[in-house]
Amino acid sequence: MIVIVYLLLGSVVSVKAQVEGISRATIAQSALPIVFEPAASQQDSSIAMIGRVASGTVEFRPSAIAIHSGRKETGGFGINFDGARSTVPRGADLEQSLTNYLLGNDPAQWRTHVSNYAKVVYSNLYPGIDAVFYGNGNHLEHDFIVKPGAD
Structure with missing residues (x-):
């Protein structure tokens, strides 16, 4: 049970990092x-x-x-x-x-x-x-x- 929760939380963190990365890249490009x-x-x-x-x-x-x-x-x-x-x-x-x-x-x-x-x-x-x-x-x-x- 703990392993499943950890895997789910890990995937949420991973998705959040990817979305934040795209946002940062978009913001950086708009400043060029x-x-x-x-x-x-x-x-x-x-x-x-x-x-x-x-x-x-x-x-x-x-x-x-x-x-x-x-x-x-x-x-x-x-x-x-x-x-x-x-x-x-x-x-x-x-x-x-x-x-x-x-x-x-x-x-x-x-x-x-x-x-x-x-x-x-x-x-x-x-x-x-x-x-x-x-x-x-x-x-x-x-x-x-x-x-x-x-x-």
């Missing part, structure tokens, strides 16, 4: 600044840049953005720049940080020293208008930069 990096997706070559935000992933494609929440049940949404030029987004303001992806046991499949950027820029998305995306804390923000004489 948003950075962007070149995408190297074998599945979808139309993704030029990618950003990791506390709530999910942002994919930057020519003339469109896809935002995924990271949870299958909530999905995501996209933004299309109607009437825009097909402009490949690029990273701007190189950060000192790097990202490493050490997935699996095959070092040939690893991606190391991936550059991080503070901004993603769509140059001349519309005639005389650039779009700039950046992080402000853990929020994704954007500006449209309108050159003199553009409308």
Whole structure:
């Protein structure tokens, strides 16, 4: 009887530790600044840049953005720049940080020293208008930069 109680209490403590660990990891991730990096997706070559935000992933494609929440049940949404030029987004303001992806046991499949950027820029998305995306804390923000004489 004592052994059964001990096993039950042990499993409750184990579950509690796992939940607390996830919570701490989520909190720690939300404190990180948003950075962007070149995408190297074998599945979808139309993704030029990618950003990791506390709530999910942002994919930057020519003339469109896809935002995924990271949870299958909530999905995501996209933004299309109607009437825009097909402009490949690029990273701007190189950060000192790097990202490493050490997935699996095959070092040939690893991606190391991936550059991080503070901004993603769509140059001349519309005639005389650039779009700039950046992080402000853990929020994704954007500006449209309108050159003199553009409308």
